Amino acid sequence: MNENLIQHYPVVIVGGGQAGLSTSHFLQQQGIDHLVFEKHTAMHAWSTQRWDNFCLVTPNWQCALPGHAYAGSDPHGFMKKDEILDYLKGFRAKVEPPIREGVAVRRVSPRAAGGFLVSTSAGEVSADNVVVASGGYHEPIVPRMAERLPASITQIHSAQYRHAGQLPEGAVLVVGSGQSGAQIAEDLHLEGRKVFLAVGNAPRCARFYRGRDVVTWLADMGYYDMAVEQHPLREGVRDNTNHYVTGRDGGRDIDLRKFAREGMELFGVLRDYDGAGLVFDTNLARTLDDADRTYNGINAAIDKYIAENAIDAPPPSAYEPVWQPAGERGTLDLAASGITSIIWCIGFKPDFRWLDAPVFNGAGHPQHRRGITQREGIYFIGLPWLHTWGSGRFGSVGRDAEFIVDHIATRAARGREDSAA
Secondary structure, X not given: OOHHHOXXXXXXXXOOOHHHXXXXXXXXXXXXXXXXXXXXXXXXXXXXXXXXXXEOOOOHHHOEEOOEEOOOOOOOOOXXXXXXXXXXXXXXXXXXXXXXXXXXXXXXXXXXXXXXXXXXXXXXXXXXXXXXXXXXXXXXXXXXXXXXXXXXXXXEEHHHOOOHHXXXXXXXXXXXXXXXHHHHHHHHHHOOOOEEEEOOOOOEOOOEEOOEEHHHHHHHOOXXXXXXXXXXXXXHHHHOOOOEOEOHHHOEOOOHHHHHHOOOEEEOXXXXXXXOEEEEOOOXXXXXXXXXXXXXXXXXHHHHHHHHOOOOOOOOOOOOOOOOOOOOOOEEEHHHHOEEEEEEOOOEEOOOOOEOOOOEOOOOOEOOEOOEOOOOOEXXXXXXXXXXXXXXXXXXXXXXXXXXXXXXXXXXXXXXXXXXX
């Protein structure tokens, strides 16, 4: 195809989620022509990859997409799935993005004349800039050992889970205790299902402490404005698992020890299947202790903030374990356990193979500073800890989008000045 005959755009955005539409919002404010490609439908992940009882784990007041702050009657509550979809529908209506839905971007490659060739399932366009807003959760992670499990065991990933009724009768093994794993285990537990949980290294935090939501305390303490460069772990924080907590039923702690006391069976990290039984690390006690240590550490930081600022608040407290494992169990007979289904809640891996640009590290993750890469014209947005904790969430993605669009506008102005010189 003659590249001189294809449609050209100053900016192409890949991905029509909240990050892509936030970028579109600011591009429109700057008067910069652009096009959004979305291989499914805008915001599709919120409707297709969330279970029925899903709700936000951050309070509604943190929902502050550009020009579309939460305006409901419960700012300190937690929107449920249908409410989230309505909120996002309202955001799209305000932005009115120039979006092509059902169009997959198959390759982005540099052009000899400058800029990029964007090859899609509906043809080709060219662009001066490409903003990658497709997130970092592309391929569900399921270990190869899953192939050796009996065919009678139903296996799904957390992205496919909707409700307990979709699973066959019998016990359920949930693998992973990050936000999705802990909440799905709770969902099944509340439905009266027998649950086995393989506990990972995810930390936990309190929902409420000393009279307020912990998120509100941390916001006042400036935690959510901390740039990745200021974090003690620096870029390593991007690899951290999120703290497990829930907004369900008005918000509460998730206490795996309490679940165990009520009949849920906890094990360490799942390592293998030996043909008859599941093999686990014998690290459950340490993992639970580590999670509680983080819980109490966050509360202690809040205590310090309250004391330093002479804030009137209820007295401090520390979590004391309500259950201890009687011993470490390294194996579980699969047939005797009654397990008929397994839900893999061990995350996703990125897939940016379609992007032909030298902007990735050895693990396949993009290298950038606040979304700006070393390859001029390639940007990322919507990734966890792109700049701050909130970069992948409703609360701060707009700030990142505005920053990137300002950079694009400055670059375009500089190009015009160079051409006129």
